[in-house]
Amino acid sequence: MPASTTVRGIVLSAMPVGEYDKRLVILTLEYGRITAFAKGARNPNSALLACSSPLAFGEFTLYVGRRSYSVISADIKNYFSELRGDFEGFCYAMYFCEICDYMSKENNDEKDILKLLYQTLRALTKKTIEFPLIKVVFELKMMTYNGMAPQVFHCVKCENNSYQKASEFASASGLSSPIYFSIKTGGILCSGCRMNDKSSIRINTSTLYTMQYIISREIEKLYTFKVTSQVLNELEICMKRYLQCYIDHEFKSAEMLKTL
Ligand SMILES: [Zn+2]
Numbered sequence: 689m690p691a692s693t694t695v696r697g698i699v700l701s702a703m704p705v706g707e708y709d710k711r712l713v714i715l716t717l718e719y720g721r722i723t724a725f726a727k728g729a730r731n732p733n734s735a736l737l738a739c740s741s742p743l744a745f746g747e748f749t750l751y752v753g754r755r756s757y758s759v760i761s762a763d764i765k766n767y768f769s770e771l772r773g774d775f776e777g778f779c780y781a782m783y784f785c786e787i788c789d790y791m792s793k794e795n796n797d798e799k800d801i802l803k804l805l806y807q808t809l810r811a812l813t814k815k816t817i818e819f820p821l822i823k824v825v826f827e828l829k830m831m832t833y834n835g836m837a838p839q840v841f842h843c844v845k846c847e848n849n850s851y852q853k854a855s856e857f858a859s860a861s862g863l864s865s866p867i868y869f870s871i872k873t874g875g876i877l878c879s880g881c882r883m884n885d886k887s888s889i890r891i892n893t894s895t896l897y898t899m900q901y902i903i904s905r906e907i908e909k910l911y912t913f914k915v916t917s918q919v920l921n922e923l924e925i926c927m928k929r930y931l932q933c934y935i936d937h938e939f940k941s942a943e944m945l946k947t948l
Contacts, residue, residue: 828899838875
């Protein structure tokens with residue numbers, strides 16, 4: 689590896705180290721999630737002060753040491769400064785960064801996760817979509833990229849009930865064939881198979897369709913729609929329990945979101 693390298697990425701967290709330095713976790717295009725030290729970054733006159741805070745997005749030139757990276761310089765393209773003056777938006781941003789930190793690895797291809805985080809932060813700054821909807825979209829897409837998406841295109845048990853076209857299914861079946869979201873079996877159950885998981889959650893066809901959309905569409909299309917409060921409520925219940933079951937990790941920033 690060369691003595692220095694330039695990477696593109698977003699700072700996920702910045703922790704003070706000693707009296708003058710900071711330890712940054714950066715999600716990069718080139719090397720996945722890395723840790724880099726910003727020497728002297730706590731000094732108010734340091735050239736590294738501005739790049740050494742969470743959400744800073746741009747190019748970082750790093751010295752490649754034997755055991756760690758050190759930031760030499762940075763060219764920041766976006767600080768997401770709108771979010772620094774918006775307490776609620778900033779709390780959501782910190783939550784998304786913490787999940788990215790937890791779910792990504794060094795020397796892994798995390799391009800999709802980086803792109804997802806960037807578009808999600810942009811959605812927070814635009815404020816055209818309510819934050820709780822941004823949260824569930826992010827969570828479900830994140831699970832998808834980690835190969836942990838629920839099966840929402842057909843019944844997990846019988847596989848005969850294809851819901852590929854949820855809208856057609858909805859008009860054909862109406863309320864007589866309800867759909868259930870089963871955390872335990874990792875996807876949806878038709879009414880016939882529902883007995884396999886009595887704790888499954890009954891969901892609206894619009895909720896099913898929204899999940900299918902989030903899982904299958906490209907990132908650029910994710911933050912372009914709105915849902916009814918009933919659909920949002922169902923998505924929130926499903927994702928909360930799904931994450932509890934399959935990630936089983938307490939995110940510190942999630943506690944903060946509960947207080948908003
Ligand atoms: Zn079934």
